Amino acid sequence: MSLKKIKGENKKMTNKIIKVGSFFSGIGSPEKALERLKKEGYIKDYCLEFFSEIDKNAIKSYCAIHNVDESLNIGNIKSVKGEELPYCDIWIGGFPCQDISCAGNMKGFDFQSSTRSSLGWEMIRLLKEVKVKPKVIIFENVENITSKKFTKTLNLFKNDLTDLGYFLYDKVLDARDYGIPQMRRRYFLIAFNREVDFNFPSPLDVHYIVADFLNKTVEEKYYLSSEKCKYNDDKVYFESKKNQEYTYEINLNKFKNGGVCGIDHSCNFNQSRRLYSSKGNIPTLIASNTTEHCKLVVEE
Numbered sequence: 162m163s164l165k166k167i168k169g170e171n172k173k174m175t176n177k178i179i180k181v182g183s184f185f186s187g188i189g190s191p192e193k194a195l196e197r198l199k200k201e202g203y204i205k206d207y208c209l210e211f212f213s214e215i216d217k218n219a220i221k222s223y224c225a226i227h228n229v230d231e232s233l234n235i236g237n238i239k240s241v242k243g244e245e246l247p248y249c250d251i252w253i254g255g256f257p258c259q260d261i262s263c264a265g266n267m268k269g270f271d272f273q274s275s276t277r278s279s280l281g282w283e284m285i286r287l288l289k290e291v292k293v294k295p296k297v298i299i300f301e302n303v304e305n306i307t308s309k310k311f312t313k314t315l316n317l318f319k320n321d322l323t324d325l326g327y328f329l330y331d332k333v334l335d336a337r338d339y340g341i342p343q344m345r346r347r348y349f350l351i352a353f354n355r356e357v358d359f360n361f362p363s364p365l366d367v368h369y370i371v372a373d374f375l376n377k378t379v380e381e382k383y384y385l386s387s388e389k390c391k392y393n394d395d396k397v398y399f400e401s402k403k404n405q406e407y408t409y410e411i412n413l414n415k416f417k418n419g420g421v422c423g424i425d426h427s428c429n430f431n432q433s434r435r436l437y438s439s440k441g442n443i444p445t446l447i448a449s450n451t452t453e454h455c456k457l458v459v460e461e
């Protein structure tokens with residue numbers, strides 16, 4: 162989908178090359194957004210000044226995706242010295258969410274608490290150390306950071322940014338409202354070094370389903386065999402390729418409506434038991450549960 166649909170009041174063309182510093186870079190999805198802004202003519206160009214990541218696979222992926230050298234990685238944020246950072250217009254930091262997410266143990270992100278999520282405060286330390294502060298900082302985390310449990314810490318975090326001279330805008334956005342058929346609610350905190358007339362983009366009037374994004378040709382091995390299925394009223398049961406039992410139960414009426422439409426009886430985890438219809442949205446994929454993928458029912 163074109164970004165032109167999101168432009169609204171926030172669209173401002175800049176002729177400048179935007180210097181970007183990325184923390185907790187992962188695979189660099191916000192950087193991908195910058196690439197689209199450039200492609201669609203909203204910015205002239207951007208330049209990655211550095212990224213900071215410690216996971217070796219993420220580093221390799223980041224370099225391949227953004228076509229940059231590993232030498233651009235400044236490594237563990239804890240060892241970074243603010244005074245040595247080059248000037249950037251924007252800093253981006255989707256800091257670790259494990260201790261904030263309701264899918265984890267919610268130890269929190271208190272300052273100096275040594276949880277992984279408390280690493281977000283390292284960006285505040287760097288802001289205090291850096292010679293020239295960035296004009297804009299974009300933080301991102303899970304929606305649960307706005308829950309009562311974390312209000313105090315989040316307010317302290319925001320107060321520090323305000324004390325550093327930033328003007329703050331924050332909101333929870335859901336990917337479903339912006340053309341992605343995935344329920345993914347994320348908290349965005351944007352800090353500007355001056356007062357600006359900023360509005361988060363309004364939800365779009367577009368409604369995609371998962372099927373719109375699937376490959377049209379998929380190898381046969383990825384499908385369950387319809388030769389080995391049995392029907393019972395509005396339900397159909399498929400044999401698992403592994404254990405020759407009727408483990409997949411699909412409700413055909415629910416399939417038509419999208420959402421959860423069946424059960425994988427062989428699976429013990431509640432969330433991973435669910436089969437989702439490609440005619441609707443899928444939930445947020447669980448990053449830590451790598452052996453059990455989101456199971457999708459497609460029409461053939």
Ligand SMILES: C[S@@+](CC[C@H](N)C(=O)[O-])C[C@H]1O[C@@H](n2cnc3c(N)ncnc32)[C@H](O)[C@@H]1O
Binds near residue numbers: 213
């Ligand atoms: C929530 S993910 C960020 C994902 C990222 N926004 C993206 O688009 O892929 C957090 C990332 O922080 C990285 N990380 C964790 N501890 C770090 C540290 N001490 N220094 C730098 N990166 C770290 C993790 O490896 C992980 O990739």
